[in-house]
Amino acid sequence: MTQQCTQSLAGQGTKKKKPAPNEILYLLLNEGFKDLEICTFIEQVLCENAIKYKFSPKTFTNSILWLQAKPIHAEGGGAGDGFSIVTPQYSYENEFALLYYSKETFIEAYASGNLHTEMMMVKKYKQNRKQNGGEFKVIVVFHSVHDSLFNVDHGTPNKAQYDKFLIDLTLSYEFDYIQLDHTIDVIDFLKEMHASVQDKPYRKELSMYSRKGFRPGKKAILSGFKDPLSVTYISFLMCIPGVSENKAIGLAKIYPTIKSLMDMFLDEKVPEKEKLAQLREIEVCTSMGDKNKKLGKVLADRIFKVLMCVNPNLQIN
Structure with missing residues (x-):
């Protein structure tokens, strides 16, 4: 079953099928990966539903949201054979989210005017989390966006507009961001984040990604x-x-x-x-x-x- 699922995911990447909205990893699969290790990792993340945390790829546009699991103590119910049954239940609180933009999705969102609307929605969500006493960090991942705009002078957006947007991320929205050039860099980045959250959500190593670019x-x-x-x-x-x-x-x-x-x-x-x-x-x-x-x-x-x-x-x- 696992092998079939992996092959299915790999096939989606090679057919260049238009990805479903809000799913960053399917966007990456459209790069046409045939590497079994990469496809297995993507399958693992997409199907993740562990006890320690839960993975939710459909919260914001092109985003990954990790949800931290906290146990809720529930009373056990009686079973027909005389044994009590205790069903473990968990509440999930999100600690941070990754928002992903490839050059295509960034240009499309910027040109349509949806980019700032999306950022405002996430900022409002972040503010609500803080008002309720919770911490919430947003990391925006840009994949090959900078290089694709380097020689664009008259189009929308151009490099100057992109640079201004990065400043807006820092000053207006107070989001962190990181720029990655190659798809394999994005995969490695996701692996690090996945391993960090799965192992120990609050560990200090997560701070290495907590930066507002440079x-x-x-x-x-x-x-x-x-x-x-x-x-x-x-x-x-x-x-x-x-x-x-x-x-x-x-x-x-x-x-x-x-x-x-x-x-x-x-x-x-x-x-x-x-x-x-x-x-x-x-x-x-x-x-x-x-x-x-x-x-x-x-x-x-x-x-x-x-x-x-x-x-x-x-x-x-």
């Missing part, structure tokens, strides 16, 4: 970084793994340009140990308004290695 938002503006060059500089710093907007702002306050930062790194009169000590002591504003924290040794070492790396193929974790 674009600074309200915090940078409120800190006085309003000119385009400063915004670009902070965006550049945020590309370094582990550097949040708050940390990038802290760096930019001490070293307002990339030149000033690199001049400090390249100063032969100052020992490397002292340079790292200067970085470690940079104060970073906390999101919750608590006492400022230091940048710290681990991140200071990483920033130094990334910016001083002579081998562009070296990956620094």
